[in-house]
Each structure stands twice: as C-alpha cells, then as structure tokens.
Amino acid sequence: MVSSSGTESRRVTIHDVARSAGVSRQTVSRALNDKDEIDGATKQRVLDAARELGYRPSRFARGLVRQDTTTIGLVIPDLLNPFFTEVAAAALEAARARGWHVVVYDTADRAEEEFGTLQVIASQVDAVVGYFSCSEQDLERFTRGLPVVLIGREHHTGRFSSIRIDGEEGVHTAVAHLVAAGHRHIGMLDHDGRAEPSVRREWFATAAAAHGIAADRVVGAPQSADGGGTALRKLLGTHPEVTAVFTFNDIIAIGALREARRLGRSVPEDLAVVGFDGLQLGTLVEPPLSSVALDTRRLGALAIDQVARLLTGLEPLGADDLVVRAQLRLGGSA
Amino acid sequence: MVSSSGTESRRVTIHDVARSAGVSRQTVSRALNDKDEIDGATKQRVLDAARELGYRPSRFARGLVRQDTTTIGLVIPDLLNPFFTEVAAAALEAARARGWHVVVYDTADRAEEEFGTLQVIASQVDAVVGYFSCSEQDLERFTRGLPVVLIGREHHTGRFSSIRIDGEEGVHTAVAHLVAAGHRHIGMLDHDGRAEPSVRREWFATAAAAHGIAADRVVGAPQSADGGGTALRKLLGTHPEVTAVFTFNDIIAIGALREARRLGRSVPEDLAVVGFDGLQLGTLVEPPLSSVALDTRRLGALAIDQVARLLTGLEPLGADDLVVRAQLRLGGSA
DNA sequence: AACGCTCACGTGAACGCTCACGGGACCAGA
C-alpha cells in the first residue's frame, strides 16, 4: 500500500512489477503501453501492481530502444524578459516543424548559473543553442561533443556557430531619423550588466559621429523598466538639454517612456524615444514605441536551422548567412 | 572527411569511433569524457575520429547507466502570453531548487497540438504539469504511467492532480470596488476561446448579483490586446451606458485600455478597467492596470511541489491545499 | 486423430553507453 520508502531507494523496474503481478516483463510492457495480446484481467492486475509499487518507466531505457527524437536545449538569460520569450517561441515553432523537442532553461541572468545549467543540460540534449556570457573555453568544457549555436555573440571557434545580430544599419537609420526631426542632443540608456560598453552603444557612437553629433550622454541602466526609468531621470538630471534617447532595448525604453510622462515630458514632443528589439510589447504602450526591430522569428528559425545542419552533418551555414539585421520600425515615440 | 550520408543512416555509435581509431569503446569513452588513464596522443586520435564520423553520444544510453536527474514537462498554451511565461519562470525556479529539469512546450493555443505534444512528451519526462483543454480521457491515454498536475482546471481523477485558481473572492472585491466608485453599468470582456462561458465570467456574474447589478453586458474577446480592443468597441457600441469593464485577463484589459484612449475615453474617469492575472506587464501601461492578481510564483512552486510528492510517493497535497487565490490589486485604471 | 489457427504469454537479444575490474608493457630497485 505505502510505497516502500527505504533509506535508499533502488529504482522500481519493470521486473519488480512483473514479479509482483506474477507475469513476465513483456506482459507488463504490454499492459502499460496498451497493446494487444493481453487478457483484460491480467492487464488490470499488472496496472494495479504497478501503481502499488509506484513504478514509473525509465525514459532512458525506453528512449534507448525506441530511438527517440532529438532534443535541443535552449538557454536564455531570463524567461520574464519578453525578448527572450519571443526568441524561444520562434525556436519552439521551428523545432516543432522538424518534430524536435526543445528544452528551455533560464539562467536567471546570472553567469554562475550558466555552468550549472550547461553541466546539467549536456547529458540531456543533442545540441545547445542560446545566450551565454561565459568564456568559450568554459563552453567548450561543459558541452563536450555537442553542437553549439550562440546567439548575439561574436566569434566562433571549432564546433561553435554564432548568430550575429547586426544593428549597425538600423541604429544609423534611427539616429538619422532623430536628427532629421531636429534633435541635436541625443542621449543613450545603455545596459549596465556587463563590464564593457555594449555593441549597441558602439553602433550608436558611430552613427552619432556620422551625423556630427556627440555620443557622450550615456547612462547605464539595469535590465528592467524601472531601471530604464531611473536611468532616464539620471540622464536628464545631468544633461537637461537632451531631447531624444536611444535605449539598449525596448524594456528600458518603456521604462523611460513611463518616466518621461511622470516628469511631465510628453512623448515625442518633449522627448523622443527609440528602443531596440522591436518587441510586440512596444505596440501596447502609448505612444507605441519606435524601435530598431529584430526579426525574432527569423532569429529562432535560423538557430534551429543551423543546429539541424550541425546535427545531420550537412554543410553548416557560414558567418555571412548567420546574421539577423535590425531595422528601424516607427511607432509614435519618435 | 565528409560524413557518410548514406541513403539510410544507422546511428554512429561509440563502437564505430573505437574501430576507426583502433581502440576500444572504453578508451573512446575516456577521451570524450575527459577522464584520466589515457595517453594524450590517443585521446586526440579518438577525438579526431569522433569528429570525422560525426559521432554524438546517445543521451539515452548515457542517462540509462548514469541514472540521471528527473525531468518534468511543462505544457503551456502560448509562450508569448506573459501570464504563462510568468508561471513557467516560477516553475523553472522551483524545479531548479530541486535540481530538476523542466522541458517547456507550448501548444500554440491549439487543442490539436495537445495530443502531439503529449505523445511526444510522454517518453521524455517523468511527470507532466500544465494547462490542457483536452478531455481527461485523452490525457489519461497519452500520459500513461506519468503523474500529471493540471493547472486552472477543476476535477481530478485517478493519478491526476489539479491546482485550482480561485478568483471568486477577488472578483467579488473588484466588483465591490467598482460599485463603491459609483459604477452601476459594468461590462465584461470574456475569453471567447472555449465554447462555454468561462469560470471567471461566472465569478463576475455572482459578484454582480450580490451587488444587485446586471451581468449581461458581456462580449467575447480573442486572447490578445487587439482582441480586447475590438471587443471593447463592440461592447460600448451595444451598451453605451457602460462605465466600467472587467476583463478575462490582463492582456485583454490592456487592449481595452488602449482602445479606450483611442475612443477618447479617459481612464479611469470615463471608463474604469479591471483585469485578471496581475501581470507585471500591467504596471508598464498608463495608467497602471488594476487587476485581480494571481501569485504566479506560488502557482509554479505549488505545481512543482505536488509533482515532487507524486514522484517520490509522499502523501500528495489535497484539493484544499492546491489552491491559489487571486486578490484585487489596484493600479490606477479603476 | 491430426492439423491449423488464434489467443495469451514468455524468452533471448539488442539498444549504446559506463563502471569495475583485469592485464600487459615498461621501468626502477633489490
């Protein structure tokens, strides 16, 4: 009745159930998998015994003999960040089209978690795709033998592939748009997560330089709407002349939008805002967010496609094909 | 050099690599798993051979012998819906605390996908938790032997458990709040997905009845912000007297909020809006959304906890404990 | 009475890998 909770617990196998029900393994298998060639009464007896013993089949043994589908592991920093869920949804969709599984992990935006996640994932999936901030050496160490596709991160060595996010042109267009609207003092709310300035900031800097305006009005912001809000206040505090801001991403932009309203600045008249990512979320706020938009569906599909090539031994896509370009999409905030 | 792409593809096993490198299985295993007791040159030779043949270890075989961790499958209708990602994030967090894995699937909000997902999931995980709209009979059929925890769905038979979402009191409070603010004509934007009216609509009806007001001003809305917008327009078209709306969830509420602004109705003065779910997203819009809020973290944790009990044979929680109550949280929209 | 068929069930084998051993080659010291 009570499942034996001995001090240590050897696994309950199909054999135990068979013995308990007085039949053979195969008959147990038949009962559990709802196959023919089994008497109704016997089946019930087996099912009861299985429940009694708390038996649950080993998915490994089953998968081993049934040659089951491939599973790819998707690692993202934060499931609560809509950008990553959009990517994840895209990857899921692309994987489903191939009949594959996707295991989603988030690393809670902490680098330490990446190791644990990788270690744990390595024996569970056939390939890994995702965002990582750890070194390639560490990646190499924890993903022994698995194909790996990196997103939004340069350089790939050995069996790694990486999908590059190219926002240079998009950011250039965005700055051009702001300048054309008469803005001369454009600030930026960067992501303060990593130590070095972000690539997006560099894009901003070169775009600004191309238009002959300064790009030194930059404030770091945490990865959240609240963070964007406080960062905007800080920026406007030190640089009151700013009339437009470009942000690291849409989350921060939305926070800035909200904060602008609280400060009594109307958007886009008193303050123009341009985000990055092009989240669906940006269309929900008022005014709808202008953003340098990324095609997340393509991003996910591309990642899965590359994984497929690596897995099947086809010729993998080269760096030139593994690019997703971001384009300015106007809402009303700029 | 080129991985043999024969017309059919038998799997490349550790044995093939061993033969190709002129060593034994065990030595291959040693090389791949970075163990000691292997010569550097040999190791390199094996690694090369493995790469050459496109070998990748079977995670099933490995898991079988290493008795790997438990994995639970989380099935949600839509990853792009922030509510489900909040639940998913909570479940991931709770599972991580136990050292478990979570496989996330979405069913693209289509009932047909549920079967495919279940069928595919059943051999991959040790337990299933999630949202399902299919019959328990179908669930039973596809999840043979696995513990199942249902969310937001009544009734549980056999090995099923279900976590009940109890919004009755919260909705009652919400309606009371609206009535106290002087509203007499309150409409509702329901979810039109399923055939029968939703439970939330029933809560609304009883709450309205308790306050002596009508609850017949109901319009169905698709599960999206746009859907909420058009539904609101439709509602106001047929019932212009409405001064407050309660919505099936926050997504719809946010759409209604946006539409209200477009119709020139200011919120909450001309139209009060109360959502359901209590998404973080609701705090980003203007005015911040009032909502009958659910504790999604508790929801996820509860689900994982119950799975743990079912898996380890502990006494499972009873129906009375498997409840998450929703409470009114005021923003500014009502 | 012999045959053939169906039904219900059991028996090796195999899936691909790792673990616990065992053993040969080689070198040093007595």
Next chain:
DNA sequence: TCTGGTCCCGTGAGCGTTCACGTGAGCGTT
C-alpha cells in the same frame, strides 16, 4: 631475475526497456 609499481588500455557485465520471435493451451475443422 624477480618483485612491485605506474601507466595505458581492453573485457565482461549491466543499466531498463522493447522487439522479434517462440511456445503451449484451447478450439474447431476435416
């Protein structure tokens, strides 16, 4: 030369399940 140790490497076994068979009982047919 013998012993003992270290360094590599290979061999059998086993993980838990399903598949392809084999088998015997029971029945009806000729």
